Amino acid sequence: MTTRIFVPNDTGACSVGADEVASAIQMAIHREGLDAQLVRSGSRGAYWLEPLVEIESDEGRIGFARVEPRHVSTLFVGSPMPDRQHLTCIGRVEDLPFLKDQQRLTFVRAGVIDPVDLDAYRANGGFEGLVRACTMTSAQVVGEVRRSGLRGRGGAAFPAAIKWQSVLDQQAPTKYVVCNADEGDSGTFADRLLIEADPYQLIEGMLIAAHATGASQGYVYLRSEYPRARAVLTQALAHARRAGVLGRDACGPGRSFDVELRMGAGAYVCGEETSLLESIEGKRAQVRFKPPLPSIQGLFGAPTLVNNVLTLAAATTILAKGGEYYASFGAGQSRGTMPFQLSGNIRRGGVIELPFGVSLRSLIDTFGGGSLSGRPLRAVQVGGPLGGYLPSALWDTPLDYEAFANVASMLGHGGIVAFDDTVDLGVQAEFVMQFCANESCGKCTPCRIGSVRGVEVIQRIRRGEAIAANVALLEDLCETMEAGSLCALGGLTPMPIRSILRHFRSDLIHTER
Amino acid sequence: MAGVSGLVARVYHEITSDPQNRLDPSVQNLASAIAIRVAGLHPSPANCTLSAGQPRRSMMELLPEHDIEQTRAILERTGTHADLLLPTLLEVQRCLGHVPNSLITEIAEHFNLSRADVHGVATFYHDLRASPLGRRHVQICQAEACQAQGSRALTDHAERRLGVTLGTTRADTSLTLGAAYCLGNCACGPTVRIGDEVYGRVTAERFDELIVGDSSAEPRT
Numbered sequence: 001m002t003t004r005i006f007v008p009n010d011t012g013a014c015s016v017g018a019d020e021v022a023s024a025i026q027m028a029i030h031r032e033g034l035d036a037q038l039v040r041s042g043s044r045g046a047y048w049l050e051p052l053v054e055i056e057s058d059e060g061r062i063g064f065a066r067v068e069p070r071h072v073s074t075l076f077v078g079s080p081m082p083d084r085q086h087l088t089c090i091g092r093v094e095d096l097p098f099l100k101d102q103q104r105l106t107f108v109r110a111g112v113i114d115p116v117d118l119d120a121y122r123a124n125g126g127f128e129g130l131v132r133a134c135t136m137t138s139a140q141v142v143g144e145v146r147r148s149g150l151r152g153r154g155g156a157a158f159p160a161a162i163k164w165q166s167v168l169d170q171q172a173p174t175k176y177v178v179c180n181a182d183e184g185d186s187g188t189f190a191d192r193l194l195i196e197a198d199p200y201q202l203i204e205g206m207l208i209a210a211h212a213t214g215a216s217q218g219y220v221y222l223r224s225e226y227p228r229a230r231a232v233l234t235q236a237l238a239h240a241r242r243a244g245v246l247g248r249d250a251c252g253p254g255r256s257f258d259v260e261l262r263m264g265a266g267a268y269v270c271g272e273e274t275s276l277l278e279s280i281e282g283k284r285a286q287v288r289f290k291p292p293l294p295s296i297q298g299l300f301g302a303p304t305l306v307n308n309v310l311t312l313a314a315a316t317t318i319l320a321k322g323g324e325y326y327a328s329f330g331a332g333q334s335r336g337t338m339p340f341q342l343s344g345n346i347r348r349g350g351v352i353e354l355p356f357g358v359s360l361r362s363l364i365d366t367f368g369g370g371s372l373s374g375r376p377l378r379a380v381q382v383g384g385p386l387g388g389y390l391p392s393a394l395w396d397t398p399l400d401y402e403a404f405a406n407v408a409s410m411l412g413h414g415g416i417v418a419f420d421d422t423v424d425l426g427v428q429a430e431f432v433m434q435f436c437a438n439e440s441c442g443k444c445t446p447c448r449i450g451s452v453r454g455v456e457v458i459q460r461i462r463r464g465e466a467i468a469a470n471v472a473l474l475e476d477l478c479e480t481m482e483a484g485s486l487c488a489l490g491g492l493t494p495m496p497i498r499s500i501l502r503h504f505r506s507d508l509i510h511t512e513r
Numbered sequence: 514m515a516g517v518s519g520l521v522a523r524v525y526h527e528i529t530s531d532p533q534n535r536l537d538p539s540v541q542n543l544a545s546a547i548a549i550r551v552a553g554l555h556p557s558p559a560n561c562t563l564s565a566g567q568p569r570r571s572m573m574e575l576l577p578e579h580d581i582e583q584t585r586a587i588l589e590r591t592g593t594h595a596d597l598l599l600p601t602l603l604e605v606q607r608c609l610g611h612v613p614n615s616l617i618t619e620i621a622e623h624f625n626l627s628r629a630d631v632h633g634v635a636t637f638y639h640d641l642r643a644s645p646l647g648r649r650h651v652q653i654c655q656a657e658a659c660q661a662q663g664s665r666a667l668t669d670h671a672e673r674r675l676g677v678t679l680g681t682t683r684a685d686t687s688l689t690l691g692a693a694y695c696l697g698n699c700a701c702g703p704t705v706r707i708g709d710e711v712y713g714r715v716t717a718e719r720f721d722e723l724i725v726g727d728s729s730a731e732p733r734t
């Protein structure tokens with residue numbers, strides 16, 4: 001039997017040489033006359049092991065980690081199964097604690113299959129959710145999502161079923177489903193991994209959402225920083241259309257649904273749903289006033305469901321296995337699983353899908369294995385650039401939405417960035433204000449002007465000028481931005497700054513000159 | 514000739530990078546045409562009539578008319594719904610390397626929009642630019658996850674190695690060093706993007722390897 005050799009084809013793996021490893025393996029297959037087939041899979045999200053080569057065996061897939069092209073000649077000597085004593089061998093991939101200890105519902109196929117192979121998707125549980133949804137009425141599908149307790153995974157954690165119900169309730173000739181794949185937060189990459197490793201799951205999720213809301217057209221708004229995700233999704237959409245999964249009668253007789261891919265152009269604010277809609281309409285991506293909510297008057301004035309990639313993906317599990325099953329995971333009001341993304345100064349970074357409720361510390365220590373530099377970790381930023389910096393005293397906080405809100409922080413999209421003790425949080429405070437100034441859409445004054453003034457005030461504080469007065473001014477400015485900004489960009493920029501003032505005050509405030 | 518090229522390159526860069534954009538577009542285009550003819554400067558579009566890495570444009574391709582022709586060809590295969598404005602601007606930029614101000618009218622007329630509308634969109638998005646980049650676009654991620662993995666030191670190294678500061682183009686237009694704010698490769702940082710290729714775990718040594726082979730990226734003495 002032909003042995004399959006899997007080499008990931010995603011941004012992370014290829015950024016550290018997976019393409020070169022794949023060509024070396026292809027040449028070795030030819031040279032050694034091996035009965036083997038090279039398959040480009042997605043990544044498992046265990047990025048610290050990439051390039052991770054997996055080879056099929058009777059005992060499951062055997063992994064070879066951090067493979068370099070120079071290893072290939074010693075890996076494949078007359079046989080497609082390398083010696084298990086090879087220095088890169090990590091044994092059975094499924095036994096790896098980093099993967100075994102996860103609870104994967106969404107990322108179950110990631111790294112296992114060829115992302116654009118529709119048959120492989122079907123054979124591994126794909127479309128089960130859609131098939132079941134098609135036997136149900138729209139209201140029943142929304143009911144299933146309600147029972148799951150699913151909340152928006154983009155960061156705002158708004159109950160998904162309320163949005164779905166609201167779009168379903170609208171009487172309109174045209175409705176839209178828009179997938180927000182403008183994953184701009186630093187330290188987050190789960191949307192990208194899902195699109196690159198299992199794009200049909202997103203397409204299936206959008207089809208379920210279309211069936212539930214009565215939408216006839218979908219859009220995926222993908223950021224331009226993800227060229228590989230664009231290539232994979234473009235290919236997957238083409239396959240899905242050819243197979244009749246998308247297009248005419250996709251949601252049953254007389255109910256068409258297709259998905260168009262739209263690329264962003266480097267604007268962070270497009271992650272905000274109303275500015276994203278403006279951008280799809282071809283305009284400057286300025287935030288809209290709400291109301292009207294997008295679910296009532298969204299894209300081109302029509303009722304529009306805007307959901308994050310992971311929210312739509314979760315819908316496939318919820319419909320396949322039932323809302324109760326999904327809700328059986330998690331803690332408090334945070335139900336289901338969350339793909340946490342661990343990165344920064346950490347030994348074992350990657351996507352870690354777990355039920356809500358585990359502590360931040362267990363993620364950093366057990367999965368992450370501590371700092372990469374070997375120095376003590378000092379601060380962990382959770383929830384992207386606008387999330388708080390947490391000191392070790394708060395690392396026992398359970399990872400759920402409410403617990404993080406209680407420590408004046410947020411889970412956001414699940415990005416976790418670790419910093420060792422060389423970090424200067426004063427620099428980080430100035431950085432986030434500058435970031436807001438660069439990315440503000442300009443519509444509201446607190447964000448547009450507040451961020452510029454914020455940079456100046458922080459610079460004065462860091463220089464040691466009139467500290468008491470400037471700190472008071474900064475706190476006042478934070479309050480204005482929080483209360484007066486139109487969207488989360490201006491409204492949340494003060495969050496990391498306040499966390500630094502609270503927990504790392506001496507980094508920002510040196511002695512007065 | 515080399516001296517002339519250098520001079521033209523500097524003048525060209527001065528003109529096209531004028532931040533206030535005070536210059537008449539026709540002057541910019543003239544500068545562009547001269548720069549391309551004398552110094553062989555051009556952006557590196559992919560998959561258009563011009564292919565990346567092509568050393569020189571033909572005479573026809575040197576002239577502003579060529580930009581207009583390319584743009585017309587794009588507009589011809591594009592519908593007139595205003596929502597297609599952003600994809601169109603991105604496509605124009607993919608082919609020409611930038612969206613020259615001189616094309617705004619042509620594009621506005623196609624979509625039945627005002628020039629102000631098109632200008633507004635073209636200047637809103639960070640990816641869109643009115644003047645060309647260097648032939649190579651090297652971006653270093655400046656966001657938090659890469660900062661935690663040493664992107665600031667890497668950026669300092671790159672600036673020294675390439676003789677440019679972040680966000681600027683070398684005078685000979687061989688290379689632009691830019692910032693990126695997250696390339697989604699956070700667990701394999703520091704991350705560098707060159708064109709559409711993303712590189713992870715980039716040390717100073719690896720950075721030097723990545724830019725080797727491009728003689729224009731040799732260190733400044």
